[in-house]
Amino acid sequence: MTLKLSRSQITAVLAALLVLLAGCSALGGSDGEAPTETDATTEEATASEATTEAQTETNTTSEDAASELSGRMLVVVEGQEKHLDTEPGAKFSFNETDEHTWEAEEPLTLAEALEAANVTAEPDSLTIDGETYNESDTNTTITYQVAGTEIEDPSEYELEDMNPAHEIVVRVDDHDQEVPGRLVEQSHPHPHGRLNMTVDGEPVDFTQERYVMSSEAFHFHGDEDAARWHGHSLNLTAAYAISTFPGMEVSGDSMTYNGTVYQRNGSETSFTVTVDGEEVDPNTYVLKDGDSVQVTLNETDASPVNQAAS
Structure with a gap:
């Protein structure tokens, strides 16, 4: 049997097919939209930012570790050992568990470091615990040493990171000790x-x-x-x-x-x-x-x- 359709019926059938095809396309897209170029760019920028932050944090930690100096120090005045102390937050301090180990957050001269511990160190005098000792005093010797080498002026020697086998020595000696x-x-x-x-x-x-x-x-x-x-x-x-x-x-x-x-x-x-x-x-x-x-x-x-x- 031959099916004959009028022009108006053919038009209606084509319209229905177009609607059906459009619906299928919509259903296929409902599972997930394909990422756009804008989305990809945003993700790349976020990843790059995270990497930069991680690198910055690593570099900062390395710089902080490199800037910290440490060593050992012995202070003896008239035969008696002196244990120095500094105010909290000072750039120069002594280790809480080892009274001979000092730490510095930044480069300092020996005189500046001792000043943080309320000690005034000059080439020919030393003031500690409120008392001043002078090289000109009878039978008095003032000595500053770093790793066995005498330092004439503590204001001209800058602290260095030191081998634990070496130390800074500050001494005041007299003939009566x-x-x-x-x-x-x-x-x-x-x-x-x-x-x-x-x-x-x-x-x-x-x-x-x-x-x-x-x-x-x-x-x-x-x-x-x-x-x-x-x-x-x-x-x-x-x-x-x-x-x-x-x-x-x-x-x-x-x-x-x-x-x-x-x-x-x-x-x-x-x-x-x-x-x-x-x-x-x-x-x-x-x-x-x-x-x-x-x-x-x-x-x-x-x-x-x-x-x-x-």
Whole structure:
């Protein structure tokens, strides 16, 4: 059978088909709209912003860590150790769990750091606990040291991040302080240096067992071959240190070595002690970190021993 449609009926059928197709298209789009170019750009910008923030935070943390300086410090005044303190929030402070460890938020001079702890440090004077000590005072010595090197002006030395084996030392010494003073443990800041001794031109071998660990206050370590001495007290004079060795004793202007007495600038014998090339009075000179000590004993040609040998 042949189906005949009029023009108006054909038009109606086409219109219905168009409506049906439009509905299918709408149903397909209801599952999720395809991302537009604007949406993609927004997502990229957000991701980039998050990455930048993370990088900034990392860089800031690294810069903060790099700007923090730390080290160790020992302050001794007339034989007594002083533990310094600063106000909360100060740019220079001491560790809460280690009173010898200092921390600085930014570069400071040694004088500025000490000022934060209410200590006024000048090349020839030191004011601490309300009292001022001057180099011009009788028998008074003021010393600033960093890792064994003397600092003449604390206002010209800028703090550096320091190896824990080294420290800043501030000392005021006089002739009346107790010797050897309080003994300190291995972990406490303490001085190290070198010691050489000659008797009539012959060097003394400090690697011998009797010279190693002969005293708690002053000694050599057996595994270092007498390469350096260790001082484990606050006020260790050169005379006290030398006298800790068996067969040696410094008393006044003389030194006894294996039964022979050597006089300082005597007519028949001589006895000198130098530190870093400069002669010192061993009875009053307090050993400091980095000191190179030389003890020299000699018998002159006029001594009875040399006259008998000639």
